[in-house]
Amino acid sequence: MQNLLLLHGALGSEATLFPLKEQLQPYFHTYTLGFSGHGGKAIPAAPFGMDMFAQDILNLLDEQQLESTYLFGYSMGGYAALCFARQHPDRVKGIFTLATKFDWSPETAAKETRLLNPAKIQEKVPQFAQTLASRHAPQNWKEVMQKTAEMMHHLGAQPPLSAETLAEVTVPVQVGVGDRDNMVSVEETTWAYRQLPQARLLVLPNTPHPLEKVATEKLSQEIRQFCS
Known part of the structure; x- marks a missing residue:
């Protein structure tokens, strides 16, 4: 069986990928990161960023003694997967991204980070605040959110994935987006697909942004087809 590593999105944890992992385990040596x-891991003093997350991927592959693997990245995880493939193409067999934002500018970063206000979240959507508190315990979810917002501002100022750098990702890539995603447009996803040398485009019908609202069985089938 092929190796497959699943990568979570911003403010997520590897536990958010367990339902998908369960669907895929009969077909792959499946790992989460x-x-x-x-997800409760120590919060580093250094800023969150793609170089840090790419190093996380490399560390896991080395720890598990995986020479190469397929990568599935949800949202931010897809961005990290592509950045990792630029640095270590020999360790990647292919990448499947879903709901990954490619349109980063100071304006889009400002728009995205307006939603990352811990005080407002606690006041207006306390259930989501409790979910984040449980997900990142014993660490402070508010600090995770603050560092995520800082990372987004950096992505807006200096996006590492441009037309030029995407063209350097030579492994096969399937770029996926839901047709009802209110955070990632079909247009920006299509733009990324057109920059990648070996890419396919997938638009999932009736699919919003949150991973928990994606049809897991359908997504599993698409991943299996891509990796075959």
Whole structure:
């Protein structure tokens, strides 16, 4: 069986990928990864960023003695997967991204980070605040959110994935987005697909952004087809 590593999104944890992992385990040697500072891992003093998350991927592959693997990245996880493939193409067999934001500028970063206000979240959506508190315990979810916002501002100022750098990702890539995603547009996803040398485009019908609202069985089938 092929190796497959699942990567979570911003403010997520590897536990958010367990339902998908369960679907895929009969077909792959399936692994999940919690990025630094997420899911209860110690929050590093250094800023969150793609170099840090790419190093997390490399560390896991080395720890598990995986020479190469397929990568599935949800949202931010897809961005990290592509950045990792630029640095270590020999360790990647292919990448499947879903709901990954490619349109980063100071304006889009400002728009995205307006939603990352811990005080407002606690006041207006306390259930989500409790979910984040449980997900990142014993660490402080508010600090995870603050460092995520800082990372987004950095992505807006200096996005590491441009037309030029995406063209350097030579492994096969399937770029996926839901047609009802209110955070990632079909247009920006199509733009990324057109920059990648070996890419396919997938638009999932009736699919919003949150991973828990994606049809897991359908997503599993698409991943299996891509990796075959």
